[in-house]
Amino acid sequence: MSKLELDDLRTYYRMEEGWIEAADGVSLSLEANETLGLVGESGSGKSTVAKSIIRLLPDNGEIVDGSIRFDGEDITELSKRELRRRIRWKEISMIPQSAMNGFDPVYTVGEQIVQAIRTHESDVSKAEARERTKELFDDLGLDEERVDDYPHQFSGGMAQRAMIALALAVDPSVILADEPTTALDVVIQDRILGTIKEMQDELGTAMVLITHDMSVVSETCDTIAVMYGGRVVERADAETIIKRPKHPYTLGLRNAFPDITADSQELVSIPGSPPDLLEPGEGCRFAPRCPFAEDRCWEETPQPETHGDGHVVECHRADEAEYLRKEANRPETWRTDD
């Protein structure tokens, strides 16, 4: 049984004009101690998936269909109270994009971590919780004394470490990390990711790493799911996605990031803009931007199909992957006429 399993999750946002289908039939699974990378551009629905898991959707957001199973139990069925007491933080915690804004500015970081511990473990005394916070700080390479500092007294990287301490405070089994390093410079970014990895191995925590940065996922993740237009268009183990992707979008995404091992490389972006998810109707959502789109791509929504060893692709032309990969490597392919 997987630790966390999403099955055909549909999360929509109610608008005056209709429903925005932000996550439309997302299926994912996460094993204990696994790191799953959720990749995609802004608006692809990756944050919506994370927010659905911990149920922090805005007022107009709604899980309209599908299930989210945590240890086999569908947590979309839980009452708010139940979710708050049993799941939130205790089982599933999160690391936000900007740690600096993730802490309440008027309390010390230590106070906030102590509060989180004592909310879920009522038998722990203040002093004990404080001791544990100090230990966490120590484990994460922060000076113990800094538990008494306010968030604004931390640097960006330090704050992110403190945020990780908060996320690990009650030893959750899953961490949702929403672009945890985008606000940091590359060197710090690398160290933070390293720290996360270390802690994860030590505690056996699973993680969903949400990012738009291919280089981050390739280093950190065991499996990768690529999202486009509210759907998971391709998922497989990290190596397969990086080396032998089949979906044209993944191919394009790969081109848009520099490969530091190559001598020189022209960065090629995918033309066009993300799709409008307001009741999009039938057809592949990537078709308007896809250089390989055929007639049926416009008419028929491709369904996820497994292509050997857990490699799931949602594309009508996935069988021709060899040819697509070759074509996709040529910058001309992605150039539009105008």
Added chain:
Amino acid sequence: MGLREYVVRRIFQLVITYWAFITLLFVLFRAAPGDPTSMFVMDGMDEESRQEIIADLGLDQPLYLQYVDYMGQLLSGSFGVSFRYREPVWDVLVIKFWNTIFLMGAAVICAYVIGVLAGALLGWWRGKRAERVGIVAGLMARSSPEFWTSIIVLSVFAFWLGWLPSGGMRSIGAEMAPSFSARYLSTDFVYHLVLPVMAATIYYMATPLLLMRNTMLDVLKADFIEIKKAEGLSELTILYKHAARNSILPVVTMAAIVTGTAMGGSLVIETVFNWPGMGREMVEAINYNDYPMAMGAFFLMGSVVIIMNFVADLLYVYLDPRVEYK
């Protein structure tokens, strides 16, 4: 810079503000139209005795000497002698001042406690019907003139239900207690205090209420609120310990200003409820050209505002750890 230096600087600023304020008072009253001798002039008084009175009051001196005199008096804690009562201003004013402080102080405290708590709730209830009802109620309270609110409050609680007295500060025949505490802690006093405080609270509550709601809306969008929700904290903890606590800063700044308006605006409430306070005394002093008395009243009211600002500045240090001491 340390906390101590910050406080010392604020105190220094307080002194400068005070000096500017009392100088302005001096200039204002010298520039005001009207004849200070009118209080003393009787029919058929000749020019000579009029000059005598002016000399007596020190008004024949050049301005700078008057200014030095005036500053000297203030520094020694004297406001001079009332033209009208022929008694030291301070003796008359101090009683009225406390009457007003108890009335408006209670009202501002009630208004702030209710306004802040309810405003936080309104922000939390964003988009719900309860929020709209609250905003409409707040706007109505804010736009109704004080005398009108007072009349409504009076007609309901004093005339219709008959629960509370319609005016005055003490029941007729009640003896004025000699000691300060006995005077203001008696049930009779509190009994008379309820209605005017209620009317003023309704009026002054709206500012913190609406301001609190507005800042709450901003704070609720902050990332940390989402994290606190994800942490599994209860809604009440997030609402009051985190969201409201972060929204309170502008409301505190506003408190100094609202207290000032409340002191100045006490006149209307005092008049409707026949409350022997400073607002009424001030207007009467001006009507009678009783300059020392009016200046004394202005001085006390201004002092309340200046001191409240000072307190707000100090409170900020406690409320927001990000405040730099400069």
